[in-house]
Amino acid sequence: MRRPLFAFLFSLLCLLASTASAASATERGALFKVSIDGHEMHLFGTLHVGLPEFYPLEPRIAEALGQASTLALEIDPAQPQRELLRAVREHGMLDPGAPGYDAMEAQQRALLDKLIEQGRIDASRAMTFKPVLLATLLTLAEYTKQGYRTDLSSEAWLARQARTKGTRILELESLDRQLSLLDRLAEPDRWRFLDEMMASIVSGAQRSEARKTVQAWSSADREALDAIAARCELDASVSGSFVNRVLLKERNAGLADSLLDLLRKEPRTFAAVGVLHLLGAESVPKLLQEKGVQVERIY
Numbered sequence: 529m530r531r532p533l534f535a536f537l538f539s540l541l542c543l544l545a546s547t548a549s550a551a552s553a554t555e556r557g558a559l560f561k562v563s564i565d566g567h568e569m570h571l572f573g574t575l576h577v578g579l580p581e582f583y584p585l586e587p588r589i590a591e592a593l594g595q596a597s598t599l600a601l602e603i604d605p606a607q608p609q610r611e612l613l614r615a616v617r618e619h620g621m622l623d624p625g626a627p628g629y630d631a632m633e634a635q636q637r638a639l640l641d642k643l644i645e646q647g648r649i650d651a652s653r654a655m656t657f658k659p660v661l662l663a664t665l666l667t668l669a670e671y672t673k674q675g676y677r678t679d680l681s682s683e684a685w686l687a688r689q690a691r692t693k694g695t696r697i698l699e700l701e702s703l704d705r706q707l708s709l710l711d712r713l714a715e716p717d718r719w720r721f722l723d724e725m726m727a728s729i730v731s732g733a734q735r736s737e738a739r740k741t742v743q744a745w746s747s748a749d750r751e752a753l754d755a756i757a758a759r760c761e762l763d764a765s766v767s768g769s770f771v772n773r774v775l776l777k778e779r780n781a782g783l784a785d786s787l788l789d790l791l792r793k794e795p796r797t798f799a800a801v802g803v804l805h806l807l808g809a810e811s812v813p814k815l816l817q818e819k820g821v822q823v824e825r826i827y
Contacts, residue, residue, distance in 0.1 A: 573803030578680030757808035
């Protein structure tokens with residue numbers, strides 16, 4: 529399973545709900561309702577990229593968000609640029625004096641240079657990034673080349689609605705937390721991760737998976753989304769195993785704890801996290817259910 533690990537740069541989406549007909553909205557992603565002790569939270573599975581036609585989200589989303597005291601997101605999409613740059617400097621840059629990309633085999637280095645150019649990534653900056661972060665940016669570029677935009681992410685749209693209504697926005701994680709996870713692989717596996725991502729881009733597998741993921745999310749295709757989650761769990765590659773073990777399951781435990789804390793504190797809340805966190809084994813809804821929370825999957 530190949531896909532972007534995180535979309536780092538967000539900008540706010542223009543408010544569409546006031547000008548578009550609600551009848552044109554359709555179900556997207558996955559939506560759960562969780563409750564405990566009379567408190568209720570809607571839990572929405574997001575996509576970190578988007579298209580203009582994805583908005584407005586369907587009326588139940590707007591209604592639930594309108595009744596919520598808090599919108600909980602992985603991170604606030606309105607992060608100041610300086611915070612992103614600081615987090616990248618602290619967690620995403622190669623150590624001074626490290627051999628870096630000059631130690632790559634000539635054929636792999638030539639391929640990397642080609643993919644950086646095709647992805648329209650600043651080559652001089654790219655060579656300072658650790659390999660897992662660079663692989664992430666290359667993967668995100670595959671979405672961008674198909675027209676999918678990070679500034680039209682679900683999170684950006686939801687955050688705009690929340691700010692318009694004066695709803696509090698709560699971050700469940702931080703840039704430091706997310707970027708630090710990319711540094712968890714052992715040294716040899718970091719480079720294998722990059723090699724695997726490059727191979728998936730060259731073969732067209734990444735492009736195909738990106739298209740399937742967006743299509744499944746945009747139509748709330750439950751069967752297709754569950755199939756994507758199942759493929760992710762079965763991926764035994766270095767990159768696939770790392771995504772499943774660390775970037776999904778390990779984070780799911782922390783997300784579930786934070787969401788349960790919010791659910792207990794406030795009567796009506798809304799939470800939105802990447803859709804794959806809500807699907808498959810050890811998903812956030814399953815972890816919440818194990819903690820005594822009543823869970824209903826709406827779609």
